[in-house]
Amino acid sequence: MEAAVPAGAVASAIDQDYALVGEGLTKVFGGFAAVKDVNLAVRRGSIHALIGPNGAGKTTCFNLLTKTLSPTKGRILLNGVDISRLRTAEVARRGLVRSFQISAIFPNLTVLENVRVALQASYGTGYHFWRSLRAVAPLNRRAEELLEQVGIVESRGTTAAELSYGKKRALEIATTLALEPEVMLLDEPTAGMGHEDVEPITELIRKVAVGRTVLLVEHNLSVVSNLCDRITVLQHGEVLAEGTYEQVSNDERVVEAYMGGVDE
Numbered sequence: 272m273e274a275a276v277p278a279g280a281v282a283s284a285i286d287q288d289y290a291l292v293g294e295g296l297t298k299v300f301g302g303f304a305a306v307k308d309v310n311l312a313v314r315r316g317s318i319h320a321l322i323g324p325n326g327a328g329k330t331t332c333f334n335l336l337t338k339t340l341s342p343t344k345g346r347i348l349l350n351g352v353d354i355s356r357l358r359t360a361e362v363a364r365r366g367l368v369r370s371f372q373i374s375a376i377f378p379n380l381t382v383l384e385n386v387r388v389a390l391q392a393s394y395g396t397g398y399h400f401w402r403s404l405r406a407v408a409p410l411n412r413r414a415e416e417l418l419e420q421v422g423i424v425e426s427r428g429t430t431a432a433e434l435s436y437g438k439k440r441a442l443e444i445a446t447t448l449a450l451e452p453e454v455m456l457l458d459e460p461t462a463g464m465g466h467e468d469v470e471p472i473t474e475l476i477r478k479v480a481v482g483r484t485v486l487l488v489e490h491n492l493s494v495v496s497n498l499c500d501r502i503t504v505l506q507h508g509e510v511l512a513e514g515t516y517e518q519v520s521n522d523e524r525v526v527e528a529y530m531g532g533v534d535e
C-alpha cells in the first residue's frame with residue numbers, strides 16, 4: 272500500500288509549479304460581486320491570459336492580483352507565500368510587477384531618463400532631479416541595455432511624448448523590466464494599438480517573457496492565441512473555462528459567452 276502523501280508535500284509541489292495563485296478570490300462592490308470565488312493558478316514560466324466579454328470581471332480580478340484592490344474574500348500566493356496583506360511596493364520587491372500605465376511615463380523626460388527613473392526607484396534611491404549627471408551615469412548603461420532589449424535604444428534621446436504609441440508601450444515594458452520582475456502582469460498590452468504595432472509588441476512580450484511568468488488581460492484574441500500557453504475565461508465574475516486557446520475556443524460555453532456579449 273502506498274504511504275499517504277502529507278498535505279504539506281502536495282502544497283509545496285504546487286508552489287514550485289505555480290508562481291502566482293489566486294484562491295477563492297471575491298470582490299464585492301456595494302453588494303455587487305464583480306469577482307466570485309475565482310481560483311487561478313499561473314504556472315511558472317508560462318504566459319497566461321485572462322479573457323472574457325465586457326464586464327466579466329477581468330480588470331477587477333487583475334487589480335486583486337496586482338494588489339491594486341484588496342479582496343473581500345480569498346487570498347493570493349506568490350511562490351507559495353501569502354501576499355494578500357502586503358503592500359504593492361513589498362510585492363514588487365518580491366518580484367511581482369504590474370506594467371506601468373502609459374500615463375506613468377514622464378512625457379517631458381527622454382526615453383533614457385524614463386528608464387533611469389525606474390531603475391532608481393527599483394534601487395530604492397528615488398529620482399532626484401538635482402543629482403549630478405556623473406552620479407547617475409552608472410545607471411545609463413543598464414538603462415541602455417533595457418532599451419536595447421525592447422528595441423528602442425535609438426530613441427534614447429527622444430522625449431517620451433514624441434514616441435509613437437507602440438514605442439511608448441515598449442518604453443513602458445522597459446520601465447517594468449527595470450524592476451527585475453519574476454512575474455509580470457500586463458494590462459491590455461495591445462489596447463488602442465494600430466495593426467502595425469500589435470505584432471511587434473506581441474513579439475516583444477514573447478521575448479521578455481523568457482525566464483519569467485506573465486499574466487495578461489487582453490481583448491485581442493489573435494494576440495492571445497498567438498502568445499499564451501494557458502487561458503482563463505471569466506464570465507459574470509466567475510471562471511467559465513480554462514485551458515489552451517484551442518480548448519477554450521472550442522468550448523461551447525465560451526463561444527456562447529462571446530456571441531452573447533458585445534466583445535470583439
Ligand SMILES: Nc1ncnc2c1ncn2[C@@H]1O[C@H](COP(=O)(O)OP(=O)(O)OP(=O)(O)O)[C@@H](O)[C@H]1O
Pocket residue numbers: 300303304305323324325326327328329330331332
Ligand atoms: N469600483 C467599482 N464599483 C462598482 N462596480 C464595479 C467597480 N469596478 C467594476 N465594477 C463592476 O464589476 C463588473 C466587472 O467589471 P470589470 O471592469 O472587472 O470587467 P472587465 O471584464 O474588465 O470588463 P471590460 O472588458 O469592459 O473592461 C462590471 O459590472 C463593473 O461595472
